[in-house]
Amino acid sequence: MKQILLITDGCSNVGESPVMAAAHALQEGITVNVVGVVDYGTIGELGSREIADIAKAGGGISRIVGTPQLAQTMQMMTRKTVVQTIQLAVNKEVKKILGEGSLEELPPLQRSQVVTVVDELTETSDLRIALLIDTSASMKPKLSAVEDAIRDLALSLEAREGKSEIAVFHFPGRLSDGADLDMDWTNDVSGVRSLFSRLRMKGATPTGPAIFRVLEHYRYDTLDGYRDRRPAEDQGEGEGMIGGYVV
Amino acid sequence: MSSNPPYPAGTVVAGKWRGNRYVVERLLGRGANGTVYLVKREGRREWYALKVGYDTLDLQSEINVLTSLQSCRKRNEHRARRENPLSSFLLEADDFVDGNNVPFYVMRYVQGKPLHLFLSKNGPSWLGLVGLKLLNNIRKLHECGFVFGDLKPENVMVSDYGEAELIDFGGASPIGRSVKQFTEWHDRGFWNAGSRTGDEGYDLFAFAILCLRLLNEQGLKTAATQLPQTRNVEELLRLARTLPDKKLASWLILAIKGGFSGSEQAMQTWKEHIYTPRTAKQENIATPRWLKSAFALSLFVLAITMFWLFRL
Missing domain, CATH: 1.10.510.10 (Transferase(Phosphotransferase) domain 1)
Incomplete structure (x- = not known):
């Protein structure tokens, strides 16, 4: 399973539309969640609409919170999206077998069995989350909270039985309009320390190009690691149900 | 789906699959997965707690945990003595027909x-x-x-x-x-x-x-x-x-x-x-020496008295 978690505090103002970028992500099987972080005042109607639209286009969830709730929100979203993705796949299978639509319509016994499967897969399926952090000037006071939230998320992911990895990007990048990679795929919590200490803040917010940059990274990495991961995936096929969803 | 206004007292929660009906008395509290009410089964006197879920999947996941706890508890109690017949975690789970088919389950009411x-x-x-x-x-x-x-x-x-x-x-x-x-x-x-x-x-x-x-x-x-x-x-x-x-x-x-x-x-x-x-915490207090000697003295006096009595 692949996810992008975008953390921002306002509107994009450079490059391609982030909504389009998110739609591309969804097309490639990557869910996009968005957290809007606001401590003082509001995010503005334009900003909050964009945040909701990006998540909708990316098949994910959006929330607008203050820094105290950031860590909790990020975990909730991640978990919920994982469950959603699995539920979607499982529902499809259930429909094939039982001809019934959603979970809500199933009689208690079957429902209990389906949920057992969903819970099992939620815990054991492999998961990759690319965190994409807006580091435009206005985000500066919030970055330590963001970093703490990332560490907290990594801690929760580490507890899962399935392989869980995170990568961290920030945007705007140094050279291009896109995003820079701060931390490549890792499952090591201790790696999340002083990620953004050497950043120089810039004003522009190229959210769209940044999402495209992450998509590229996913694509590149999939090609690279294709051979190594193939056997493990074959074993995972024993579940049969969501082979296509397990990365 | 979440944080709907609570059901008022007197609401009848009827199950879709098993058909049991529960009458809401009052709100007990809210958990992460649902709202808990104090209820009575219609026509009965016992109180139960009834949890109405926000999300079918989350609530079912909770119900699954309770079911396995229940069967585990039953096994253990079978081996040992029966602990408490009212200790059942889960009475039944169902969907509320009139309430948009929201899922609910009924458990024992823990007073306190x-x-x-x-x-x-x-x-x-x-x-x-x-x-x-x-x-x-x-x-x-x-x-x-x-x-x-x-x-x-x-x-x-x-x-x-x-x-x-x-x-x-x-x-x-x-x-x-x-x-x-x-x-x-x-x-x-x-x-x-x-x-x-x-x-x-x-x-x-x-x-x-x-x-x-x-x-x-x-x-x-x-x-x-x-x-x-x-x-x-x-x-x-x-x-x-x-x-x-x-x-x-x-x-x-x-x-x-x-x-x-x-x-x-x-x-x-x-x-x-x-x-x-x-x-x-109650410790044995050592008998004080004065008490012992007083007792010995009283025995001595008794002996003398008796000796004196019988001599007469």
């Missing part, structure tokens, strides 16, 4: 107060007893292969006579899995004190924080609001050391450090050192 209110009303001297009962419940849960996860005073109900019961199993997960729900202060990960994998030590850590919170909430708050980089176990250990009860302090320190092999050992240690019944 949340732990923190109980202790603030009755005094901290109850902690030894209530803590023991709570630890015993946690031990039984672990025996069945589950961790509670979200252990905090709000999730512990205490009856007027100190019976402690866990409520809201929404955060319970199989041992070895990641902990689903937790509360910052009570979370081992929050204090940089270990992983979020559900093991017995996770619940014991949360239990230790619960004790600290009950005895020194302000101190814990100060420690918790520090910067995440500086927040650590040492702060908690320091807090524990300031407690007047030294035996409790060393128990807490062990639990925070993850020093117990499991909840069985933790409970036994608590039982031996912290839970001290009154009778154990």
Whole structure:
């Protein structure tokens, strides 16, 4: 399973539309969640609409919170999206077998069995989350909270039985309009320390190009690691149900 | 789907699959997965608690946990003596027909107060007893292969006579899995004190924080609001050391450090050192020497008296 978690505090103002970028992500099987972080005042109607639209286009969830709730929100979203993705796949299978639509319509016994499967897969399926952090000037006071939230998320992911990895990007990048990679795929919590200490803040917010940059990274990495991961995936096929969803 | 206005008293919750009808008396509380009401089955007198879920999947997941706890408890009770016939976790699960088919389940109603209110009303001297009962419940849960996860005073109900019961199993997960729900202060990960994998030590850590919170909430708050980089176990250990009860302090320190092999050992240690019944405190007072000599003297006087009497 692949996810992008975008953390921002306002509107994009450079490059391609982030909504389009998110739609591309969804097309490639990557869910996009968005957290809007606001401590003082509001995010503005334009900003909050964009945040909701990006998540909708990316098949994910959006929330607008203050820094105290950031860590909790990020975990909730991640978990919920994982469950959603699995539920979607499982529902499809259930429909094939039982001809019934959603979970809500199933009689208690079957429902209990389906949920057992969903819970099992939620815990054991492999998961990759690319965190994409807006580091435009206005985000500066919030970055330590963001970093703490990332560490907290990594801690929760580490507890899962399935392989869980995170990568961290920030945007705007140094050279291009896109995003820079701060931390490549890792499952090591201790790696999340002083990620953004050497950043120089810039004003522009190229959210769209940044999402495209992450998509590229996913694509590149999939090609690279294709051979190594193939056997493990074959074993995972024993579940049969969501082979296509397990990365 | 979440946080709908609560059902008013008198609402009849009728099941879609089993057809049982429950009459709502009042709202009991809200958990992470749903709203809990006090209900009566229509035409019956017993009270039950009925939980209406926000999300079918989340609630079903909780129901699954309760079902396996129930069957585990039944197995154990079969082997030993039957403990309490009313201890069933789950009576039935169904969907509310008229309420948009929202899922609900019915469980026993645990009467009482949340732990923190109980202790603030009755005094901290109850902690030894209530803590023991709570630890015993946690031990039984672990025996069945589950961790509670979200252990905090709000999730512990205490009856007027100190019976402690866990409520809201929404955060319970199989041992070895990641902990689903937790509360910052009570979370081992929050204090940089270990992983979020559900093991017995996770619940014991949360239990230790619960004790600290009950005895020194302000101190814990100060420690918790520090910067995440500086927040650590040492702060908690320091807090524990300031407690007047030294035996409790060393128990807490062990639990925070993850020093117990499991909840069985933790409970036994608590039982031996912290839970001290009154009778154990009554010591045998050595008979004073003056009493002994007085007794000897009175015997002597008696003998003389009798001798004097019979001589006459």
